[in-house]
Amino acid sequence: MTLANNLHVSPYDGDEKDNVQLESCPKTATNNDEYQKAITPRSMRYFILISTIIESIIFSGLIFGWPALFYMLKNEQIYSYLCPNNNYSVDDDDIDDFDINQTTINPNDKQLQHYGRDNCIPQENILNMAFTIGIFSMGFTSFAWGFLLESKGLRFVRIALNLLISVGCFLLSITDSDTSIRIIPAIIILGLVGVPLRIANMQIADFFPLKRSTIITLFSGAFSASPVIFVLIKYGYDNWSLSYFWATFTLFLTSITLLPLNTFCLPRLSVRTREKTLLKRYDEYCAKIEALDLEMNKGKPHFINNKMLKTITDQMNEQESNKLLLQQPDNNANNTTKTPIIVNFSQFQREKETVRKPNLLKRIFKPVKTADNENELPLRVSLISISFLMHQLWFSWINTYMVLYSGSMALWLDRVTDDDREKGQFTQTFGLVQVSALIIAPIAGDVIDRIVRRAQHIQDANGRRLMQAQSGFGPVLFTTLTLLGAVICRFFDTSIAVYLSIAFITILRALFIAVASAYLRVRYPANHFNRLNGIMCTIGAFFSLLQFPLFYFESKSHLGAFQVNSVCAILTVLCLLNPLSLRIGSIQKRLIDREQCYGKYLMQNKSNTINNNNHVVNPIDN
Template sequence: MGCICHQPQSLDHISRGRRWFIFLVGMVETMLWSGTIFGWASLVHVMKIQGVYSDLCIQDLNENNATGVNATGNTLIQSEGNNTGTKGCTEQDEMFALLYTVACVVYSTPGILIGYALHHLGLAFARIAGGLMVCCGFLLLSLTSAATPDYLWGAAVLLAVGGNTIRMAGLQFANLFPGGRNTAMAIISGIFTPSAGVLMLLQTLFEGGVEWHWCCWVFAASSSLVVLVTPLIPRHHIPYTSQQEKEERAKRDDEERSVSVKSSVLSLSSCLHAYWLFINLFGVTLFATHFNSWINRFSATQEEASNYSRWFGWANILCVFLTPLPGLTMDLLGNRFTRGKSGLMVQVASIQAMIIPMLVVSLTVLTQTSMLLFRSPWAVYVGLAALMINRPSCLAVGNPFIRARFPADHFNRLVGIQGTVLALLTFIQYPHFTWAQHQYYLTFGVTLAAMGLSLSQPLHLLSTSYLTRVLSPPAPVTPLVIVQEGYRDLITALKKIHLVLIEKRRTNVDMFTRVFEDATEMAEKTGHPIQMPRRFRRHCAVMWR
C-alpha cells in the first residue's frame, strides 16, 4: 500500500517491475486515447448514417442531384452520380470540416496550460483531468443524434483536449529508464498514432448492429481506467536519480551558449523548420478532413465507402508498427555520418543525417495529398500507405532536429512557441475545405505547390559552411577586443560595447563609464583617431540612461 498515492524521492525507490508496469500503462493509454480525435473520418461516416446535421441538406436540395427524400424528411444526396446511400451535401461536409478544424486547434493550443499543470499541480492531477475529459467526451458522443447534433461539438473538444493531456503526461514515463531515455521517449511520443483507430472500432461495432449509445458507453468506461490506475503512478512526477540529475545539470551548463531565444526563433533554420512542420502536419490532417467526402465521390455503394473508411482506421492502427522506424533511421544515419569526425563536425554531421528522413516525410505527404486528385480505389490505398509512414514521422523527425540544431536550453521554449503558432495556423483548414468545395483542383494545386516549397528545409541543411557558421560558439567579446579591431567610428564601437553589456546584464553607469574610458585610451595608444560625429552626444545620452 506504500506505493499508492506516493511520490518517490528517486528512481531507487521504484522497483524495476513497477517501472515496467508504469511504462506499459503509459504506452497503452497513449496508444488508445491520446489522439482519438484524429480518426475523424470514421466518426463522420457514422454521423452521416445517423443523419447528424442532415437538416442542412434540405437547404441544398435544389443545388444537388437528390435521389429522394426519406421518411424523416432528410435528403439522400447522390455524390457525382453514384448512390452511396449516405446522407450528405456540401453544407453538411463543411460543418463537419469546421468541427474537425476546431478540434485540431484546441488539441494543441492549451499545451502551455497543460505543461503548467504538470509542473505545478503534478502528474496525478493531469492524468485525472485528461481521463475525465476523454470519458465525458464519449458520453456526449452517445447523446449525439440527428435531433441533438450540437453535442458533437462538446464531444470533439473534450476528446481533443483530454487526449493531448494524456499524451503530454505520458512523456514523463521516459524518465523511468535513464540509460535508454531517448529510445523510451521516441516510443512514447510516436505510439499515439494508433489511437486514431479507436473511432474505426467504434464504427465497426455500430455497423455490426450494436446500439450507438452502448458503443460509446463501452469506450467511456474503458477510458475511465486512466483515472482508476492513477493512484499506482507517482503522485507529482517521475523522478530522476540524484546522480542523473547532477549529470543533466552539468551537461546543460557545458552546452550553454550566449545565443538568445529570440535569435533562435528568428533564425533561418527555425523559420524553415516551422514551415516544414506546419505544411506536413497540415497535409496529414487535410487528408483526414477530405477523406469522407472524397471517397463518396467515386464509391458505387455505401458498403464500398464504409470499407474505405475502415481501411482508414486500420492504417492509423498499423502505424504503431512503423513508430520506431524514424528514430532507428536517424540513429543509424547519425552513426554513419559522424564516423571519423570530431569537434564541431560531429554536430554538423548529426544534423545532416536528418536530411533523408525529412525528405521521406515531405515526399510521402506530397504523395498522400496528391492522391485526393484521383477518383479511384488505388488512390485510396496509396494515400493510406503514405499516411502510415508520415503520420508517426512528422514529430519524430522534427523534435530531434530542434534538439540538435539549437541550444539545449532553448528546446522547450522553441517547441512551445512553434506548437502554439502551428495550432493557430490550423484554422486555415476550414477555409481551405470551403474553397475546395468550389474550386477543387485549383485548391489542391496551390496546396501541392506550397508543400513543394517545404523541401527547402532539408535542402538548406546540405550547406556545411552554413551549419558550421551558425553552430560555431561565438568567441568571448570584450570591450578591449572591440577597440583593438580598429573601429574608427565611435558610435559603431559604442553600440557594439553596449550590446555586450546587455548580454552580460551589466548596463549600469559605472560599467559603461569605465568601458568608454578604456576604449578612448586604447584608441590613442593604437594611433587610430576616432571620428566624433554630431550624433555622438545623443547616442551617449541614450546609452547612459
C-alpha cells in the same frame, strides 16, 4: 565527482545522462549496475511505458476517428431535428439500393436505417462544426500545455488531461437525440486533450536515454494509430449489436482506471528531475556507507528509497550520540584517504522536524522545487533560431496538407468513381491501415538514436553537436519525399492513385509528427523540448487554416483541383530545403555557432545585470 554531479553537461547538449559515470560508489560494482540501482526500477519504467502507450492509442488521437463516430452519431439521430423530414422512413428504392443480393430485409438493420438521412445538410454542418473546433483547439492550446509541463509538472498536467478525457467520454456516452447539444463540448474536449497528451507522454522517453528518440516516435505512432478505436467500435456497433451508450461509456471507464497511474506513478515535475533526485540520494547513501565503513548490500535490486536512507542515518545517529568520528571519502579520485568529520545529526533531525510535512493533496499536485541552473539557456535561443524557423515551416505545411487530404478526400473520390460502395471501401481502408503507424514511426526514431549514440563517442563538443543536428537528415528527407508522393497521386483520378496515396499518407502520418518531435529533442536543450513542441503544434494549427481556401478552390471544378494540386506540389518541393540544409555541414555549423554565441551573450548579460555591471554588447552585432 559524484554520480549526480556527472549529470552536468553543457547547456547546448540535448541529453543529460546518456554517458553517466559513477565514481563515488564501490569499486566492486560496474558503472551500469550502480546506475540501474540508482534510478527508477526497470519494472516500474516499463510498466509506465506500456500503460502510457496503451493510453495514447486509445485517447490521444481518438477524435481523428471522426468518420466512424460521425456515422454512429447520425444513426443515433443526433441533431436529427434539424432535418426537414426526421422520421427517416425507408422506402422501397432505399431497400433495393442497399443490397440487391439480400433475400430478406430487416427494417431495424443499422446500416439500412442510415439510408435516407445521408443528405441532411444542417445536421452534417453542425456536427462537422464541432469536429472543426475540436481539431483547431487541439493544436491551438498546445503551447499552453507545454509551458504548464515546465511550471506545474508532469503529474499535474497528466491528472488534468485525465479528468478532461473522462468528462469528454462521459458527455459523449450520455448524448442522445434529446440532448444533442452535449456532443459539441464532448468533441471539443476530446480534441483539446489530443496533442497535449502526446507531448506529456513523450516525457516518458527520459526513462530510456539511449532509446529516447525511439520512444518519442513510438508515442507519435500511437497517436497516429488512435483513430482505429472508433473504427473498431463502429464494427461492433454494426455487427455485434453493441449499443452506442455502452461502446462510449467503456471509454469513460477506461479513462477512470488510468487516474491512479497519473496520481501515484508519474513524477511530480519531470522524469529528468526525478532521476536526478534519485542519483543524488544514491550518492548520499554511498557516502554514508563509506563513512560507516560498511559494504553496499548487493542484494538490493532497486534504487535507494527513503527507508534505506533512514536506516543508515539511524546508524549514523547512534554513532554520533556515542561521539564517534565518521569517515567520508574524498571526491578526489587520486586521493584514497578518508577525511574524519563530526556529524551533528541531532541538530539536523530537529531542523527537519520543524518543517511541517505537506498533506497528501499538496504532495500530489505541488511540483518539486528545483534550484535554478545558472547554465540553463533561455528559450529564445532556440525559439528565434533559423533552424527552428525552417523546421516550423516544414512541420506546418505537412500538417496543413494532412488536414487538407482528409477534408478533400470526398471531392477526390467523387472525381474517381460514382459507386458509393467503392467510396466506402476507400474510407474503410484508410482508417484500418493507420494502426501500422505503431510499427513505422519507431523506425525513424531508432535511426536518430543510432546516430546520436555514435555522436557521443566524438570528443569534440562542436563536432558532437553537429552530428546530432544532422541526425534528422535521413528521416526528415524520407518524410518529405513521402509527402511529395502523396501530392503527385492527387493529380490522377484513378483507383490505383487513391490506394497509392493512402499508402503514402499512412507512412506520412506515422512519420511527420514522430520525426518533428524527435528532432526537437536531439537538436535543442532538453529543458526547451516541452515548450518548443507546444509552440510548434500551435503555430501549425494556425497555419492549417490555409486548407480552407484550398478546399474551396478544389470544390469548384476539375481545373480548380489541378490548380490546388499544383500549389501543393510547389510548396512540398520548397519543404525539401529543410532536409537539404541539414545535410550541408557548413550551414549547420554556422547556425550552431550563432546559437552558442547568442546564448553566451544572454547568459553573460543576465549575470552582469544581477551584479549591476555595465550592459554587454551583443557579439552578433559586431
